Amino acid sequence: MLRVINRVVVGLAGAALVALGLGVLLAGLGLPGFLPVDGPDDVLISDADRERVSSYGWWWPTVIAVLSVVVLLGLWWLAAQLRQRRLGEVVIDTGEPESGTGPRALLRGRALEDVLAAEATGIDGVERASVSLLGRRTAPRAHVGLVLGPRASPAATVVALRSRMLREACESTGLPALPTEVRLRAVKHRPERVT
Structure with missing residues (x-):
């Protein structure tokens, strides 16, 4: 809009x-x-x-x-x-985290968003997912929008999101943390006529 x-x-x-x-x-x-x-x-x-x-x-x-x-x-x-709304790239530290001077790699923000959205869609009860990365290249934040199916449990979905998707994202990118805001919506189905 x-x-x-x-x-x-x-x-x-x-x-x-x-x-x-x-x-x-x-x-x-x-x-x-x-x-x-x-x-x-x-x-x-x-x-x-x-x-x-x-x-x-x-x-x-x-x-x-x-x-x-x-x-x-x-x-x-x-x-x-x-002002750039979405994060274009994420810095991945591949060296020693204590020194901060190790080799670094750049990961496209869209690629990480797509992977996170695909992981979130794989959670039981999630019908659609959208992910946006914001913040700085070295300290990104994620905004996740989930559309839940009629039998999905919001609490179980958030637990699965935290334990599976976010943990794997931090491990694979080497980020110490990925602060995330999650917005849940229920899917709207059209009523069907029974004859």
Whole structure:
């Protein structure tokens, strides 16, 4: 849902900027457009209009506050776009864990996510599983989403997840721990008619 909202906002902002640029281009060429400008020498806000609104004491603080909020929201949105949500790779220490200077290998985050999801799907009662790795390359965290079947036991599923999947993941990657957040959902079946 967030991806759809993001695309809609980017599309609307792009359309508004294209329309504004087209209006300025038409005004600069002296052609009739939709901006209240008559020609290339005309201005958007005349000196009389600017002096009239400047006489109000609240005008400039309001303009500065609104523009500051717009800039801060734009910077926040840009930072959210640049932040990588999923972990691209995990550092596996293959040397001496005490020294921390041993050889290291890089494991693709997607590959580890796929293996963990396949392991979780193998647990009794789990119909679907999704895994996302977050955090740092040297200290990843896992978010696991499980869809349980109608006869699955949530407690037994979590115990199996911890004892089997997470233990094997830590042993195979050499990670000291893999903090995990698990979200359980029940599968929704369509009702069937009995005749």
